[in-house]
Amino acid sequence: MRKIKVLVACGAGIATSTVVMKKVEDLFARHQIPVEIDQIKISEASSKEDQADILISTTMLPKEYKIPAIKAMAFLTGIGTDKVEKEILEAVEKIK
Secondary structure, eight states, X not given: OOOEEEEEEESSSSHHHHHHHHHHHHHHHHTTOOEEEEEEEGGGHHHHGXXXXXXXXXXXXXXXXXXXXXXXXXXXXXXXXXHHHHHHHHHHHHHO
């Protein structure tokens, strides 16, 4: 299976995206899915979406993207993480 390229975004590209990036790495590892993660500011998503498969964000999405864009605030709150993980895995299945 090819590597899935994931953008993990937050407002500044530092704090919350770091937490979410670790959770995404763990999710992909548990399911033995090769992944390449790029931690970005949400303002960079438009310029990077052509080189990625999925966008995972902890902040409001300012527009629609060509790739699946998943809101992952649940990874920070701990509420609804199963639902977000399922959404990510379903997006990966459509990409493979």
